[in-house]
Amino acid sequence: MMNIRFLFALALTGLLMGVVAASDRAHPRSTGASTRLGSASHLTNEAEREASYWIAKAQNTLSEKLQQSAKLNANGNAKNIIFFLGDGMSIHTVTATRNLMGDSANQVSFEKFPYFGLSKTYCVDRQVADSACTATAYLGGVKANYGTIGVNAKVKRHDCTTGQNPDNFVDSIAKWAQDAGKDTGLVTTARVTHASPGGMYAHTANRDWENDAAVFSKSGCSAKSNVDIARQLVEWNVGKNLKVVMGGGRRNFINTTVNDEEGLPGKRTDGRNLIQDWLKDKETNNQQAAYVWSKKGLSLVDLDKTEYLLGLFANSHCPYNGDLERSNYKLVKPSLTEMTEAAIKVLQKNKNGYFLFVEGARIDMAHHDTRARKSLEDTVEFSRAIERAREMTSEEDTLIVVTSDHSHTMTINGYPYRDSAITGLSDSLGADGLPFTILSYANGPGFSSTYNEQTGRSEITAEQTENVRFEYPATVPLDSETHGGDDVGVFASGPFAQYFSGNYEQSNIPAMMARALNIGPYANI
Incomplete structure (x- = not known):
């Protein structure tokens, strides 16, 4: 009887297996493909076939974690913070960049940081954020409305009146650092008046008000009562006290009747030359200042003696890093890594420390054009800049935080073989x-x-x-791909890096950084 039951069970199992196999053939999407191209790919790392490989890898990671835990806050507060923002750098972007670098098992430099968390990126009025409301969150600690910078959510985009009220202004961590006697600076591959860097110093109801002409053309507001972002950088306290400002955007500092060093016209209509105004202000205050517009000019600056450095390396945005590498631009335009290195050299002279904001802006712009390869190339350069910053600083006194303002809609799909090129x-x-x-x-x-x-x-x-x-x-x-609404990664290394674990509001980030520096409204908590 038992033998009959056993044979019956065996036959039933075979029948079921046949049904499953037939089902798989009828519905190939269950294996992720209707037709495979070519033969199976060979594993390049034979050691991965052994379970011992993965066990040893886990043991090494665990050992590193234990050592990191033992070092927590051993030296008290951080002296310096370098805050890196990969604009539009989604988790998918980071993952795809690993493969572009060679293999899915690779790590970009900041993935090696000991602490990781996720931040929620929504605006007060939008599920999917832009780079303006997020800049207010991760630099000012306050969630705001879509399209606005450095103001609270009482201010709606294009509001000419409410946006002028100082009661609605949101101070950034740059101001808290300056008030504490620390030097501050920003580096970006976008225009220095763009949304993300604008979060360091600007208060505006419209991110598009980068020059005086845009104030009226974009919203019909008065440029006299609504000070444009470029003027705020040169004239208002936080902007004028930034020791380092490097990126693109010369056009927002000069008039339409004036051509810049590369022969391209400005955007202003008020007759102002804000670059000259910036230099005159520093001269009046007996401060050693330098303005540069090229890689050569930057190389000639004595960074050890320079107090203020303004570098505007493009009429609009700086070139994509891949284009920089593929052309003669690399001879005349500095890379993000080169700008970051120069900024640290200027800021590190302050014995009280510094706060530096560095943005890899063109990761985002390539995504908007659905040119994924360019986006990943810029992410590689962004990673390189972070690695250089970590080499130039000490993990004992310098906190480095790496994150993104928002994600994008790019996905990785199709069950590709391990060694398939991600692009x-x-x-x-x-x-x-x-x-x-x-x-x-x-x-x-x-x-x-x-x-x-x-x-x-x-x-x-x-x-x-x-x-x-x-x-x-x-x-x-769509003419331009949209941002994504999913959470973004936060990577941290240095004093108080453990604060950045878990899942939290994006507006918590400057609070945690300020606590690490013991400055601003979050000091001594």
Whole structure:
């Protein structure tokens, strides 16, 4: 009887296995592909086949964690903070960058930091944030409305009146640091008047008010009563007291009738030359100041003797780092790493310490164009700048925090083989028999690469994806891909780095940094 039952069970098991196998063939999406391209990829690291490899790796990580815990706050408060912002650097972006660097098991420099958390990026009035309201959160500690910088949520975008009221202004950690006798600076690959760097010093109802002409053209407001962001940088206390300002954006400092050093016109209509005004202010106060517009000019500055450094290296935004590497631009334009290194050399002279904000801005801009390869290239350079900063500073007295303002809609998909290039095609075909890319977007200009009105989904070749200007597929047609609303990573190394673990509001970040420095409203808590 037992033998009959056993045979019956064995037959039933075989039948069920056959049904499952048939189901898999009928529904290939259950394995993630309708058709595999080529043969299975070979594992490049043979040691990974052994369980002992992963056990040893875990033991090493655990040992590092124990050593880090023993060192916590051994030296009291932090003296310096370098705050790195990868604009639009989603978790997916970081993951894809690992593969671009060589393999999914790689780590970008800041992933090696001992503490990691997640921050919630929404605005007061939007589920998906922009770079303005988030700058107010991660630099000022207050959530604000979409499109506004350095003001509370009582101010709506374009509000010419409420945005002028100082009672609605939000102070940034740059002000808290300056009040505590620390030096401050900012470095960005965007215009220095753009939304993210603007969070250091500006108070405005519209992120687009980068120059006087934009105040009226963007919102119909008076440029006399609504001071533009460039003027705030040069004239208002926090901006004028920044010891280092480097990035792009010359056009917002000079008039339309004036050409900059590269022959490109300005945007201002008030006749002002704010670069000259900045230099005159420093001369009046007997301060050693330097203005530079090129890599060569920066190399000639004696950073040990310079108190104030203004570097405007482009009429608008600085070049993408990949374009910098592929062209002669690298001979005339400094990289993010080079700007960061120069900024630290200027700021480190203050015995009371410093606060430095560094933004890898063009990660975001490439995503908006669905040009994923360019975004990942800029993330590699962003990682390189962080690594250089950690080399130049001590983990004993310098807290380095790395995060993003918001995410993007790029995803990684398709079950590609381990050694497949992240910027290329998946190793399988869609149900329509056409290849698809490993990276894709929920919306954006890449829609035109994805669909054809006559034939449906367009065929994409491997050669197309090798072009750095290739626009990756998108589901919804938009001129510019949108941000994503998911949480972003926060990585920390140095004194009080453990504060940045867990999941929290983005507006908590400056509070934790201020506590580490023991400055501002969060001192002595």
